[in-house]
Amino acid sequence: MTYKMYIMNFHTAHFGAGTLDSSKMTFAADRLFSALAIEAKKMGKMEEFVSIAGQDEFALTDAFPYLSGPFLPKPIGFPKFEQPDLTTDVKEVRRQAKMAKKLQFIPLDKFDSYVNGTLFKDEEHVVTNIVTKNQPHVDGNLFQVSTVRFRDDSCLYVIANESELLNELFTSLQYTGIGGKRSSGYGQFDLTILDLPDGFKNRLTKVYQGPVMTLTTALPIEKELEYAMETGSYLLSKSSGFAFSTETNENYRKQDLYKFASGSTFSETFTGQIVDVRPLDFPHEVLNYAKPLFFKMEGER
């Protein structure tokens, strides 16, 4: 079982944040999982893919930026308040707090120094742009699409267990694209598969008793949930929308699912699950991937 870094070099993409006229810079693992599943379905390998994904070792993370090195999400709840940057100047402390709030992603090599209280500015990976489109000669058919245009050397990456099927699906997905408005050219990418740097690989874990940060938007199983919520610092992220299906003529909404956003920190790992969020009386299952891969907050000494 080897973790690999799948680097996706996007040009323009639309990763909706609930609406068509908003776009995030990255996407969560469930979006990728669903894209891969639909791709597998077209190849007739759906069952094989779902059984691989059901295995305990299978891991998939959210997408994070890659700019001459991998980035990680900001650990929620860090740095701790017992290590304030400057206790003297209140103005400066406020300014730093604002900066820390705006920070989204941290380069891997600066991760430990951030946890210990060093602050720095966020790197600019993308330009967000809103384009207006229409359908001519029809009244009221004006709509806006928000797009993210990646800078030339910025990419996104996800971590996954390498397998032959996954590589095949990823290769195929390059040309289908991921995200919204795919058929008008958003979301296609070029794929590179890289080994993980050692310092990174050693800190990835699925079972560990100690402070960890999740790299996937994940949801623990029922009996782990209470403990995770008690000891963790987390953000909730909503995942919902229409279920895509070629077996119903109408479009039905999926059941709303709330998950812990990537970057949430916990005192120990949990297992997570793949949730079936199918609408009532739906002909097939609608899977929402919510199994975490963790990053140890303390490096090996």
Place this chain on the structure above:
Amino acid sequence: MAFAKIQVTGQIRLETGLHIGTSNAFAAIGATDSPVIKDPITNLPIIPGSSIKGKMRTLLARVYNTTLAEKPGDDGEIISRLFGNSSDKNYKVGRLIFRDAFLTNKDDLDSRDVKSYTEVKFENTIDRITAEANPRQIERAIRDSVFGFELIYEVTDKSQAQVEEDFKVILDGLKLLELDYLGGSGSRGYGKVVFEDLKANTVFGNYDVSRLNELLTTEV
């Protein structure tokens, strides 16, 4: 299992200036009344994939629809299966994927001492009674610009027998685009485009494209 992706690549050359408008807020504030859409990072003009897709679909709908379709949802089977139809469960996603076309011959234009990649065209309207002129400015991507064109066609079990039929439709679409215009103000001479060097290429899976390439070279 027949699953393959065929990529059609080519070039779009502008024979006349092209104007694909955008919302005023982002591109070149204060420069012209109606700016053209540009790439936010390089600031070069682009042709959005949605413009090509929409124009091609409307043109093809006139040829391949047996009845008049009032909305895209009423399109016939041939159009729906290529471009998608959200109200038909079999074709919620179409077989075609378009891509934004980016300016590829920037260096060539530079070597010809082009000052800017867009021009500002001055026009006016003349009132029929007072004969008063009412001028306007329109920005256009300059002619002889070349954009990279790319199209992905997906072959699945269902579409396997229809690939050549579909490609004839795509070719007709491209031909119609050459005889029509892309972008705005086409009846005033804007937006004449020519497709060059069209080539089909299987990028995923196995599909023999030699027949398709014959089609592409002979007909366009």
